[in-house]
Amino acid sequence: MPQRLGQQSFKAVVLGAYGRRCAITGNKVQPVLQAGHIRPLPSGGEHRLDNGLLLKSDVHILFDCG
Numbered sequence: 001m002p003q004r005l006g007q008q009s010f011k012a013v014v015l016g017a018y019g020r021r022c023a024i025t026g027n028k029v030q031p032v033l034q035a036g037h038i039r040p041l042p043s044g045g046e047h048r049l050d051n052g053l054l055l056k057s058d059v060h061i062l063f064d065c066g
Contacts (some may be wrong), residue, residue: 032057
């Protein structure tokens with residue numbers, strides 16, 4: 001999947017803010033952690049810390065599905 005512009009820096013900021021742990025599970029295995037957007041970019045969300053959650057990949061998928 002191609003990365004969006006700014007995604008790497010967004011992830012770095014969110015990783016630091018959440019202490020490198022999933023906000024839901026507490027998982028700290030970095031390869032499975034993803035920076036998710038609370039409000040998606042296509043809906044006007046931005047790459048900002050107050051629009052970010054650090055989630056384990058499976059939890060991120062569930063979050064995006066509602």
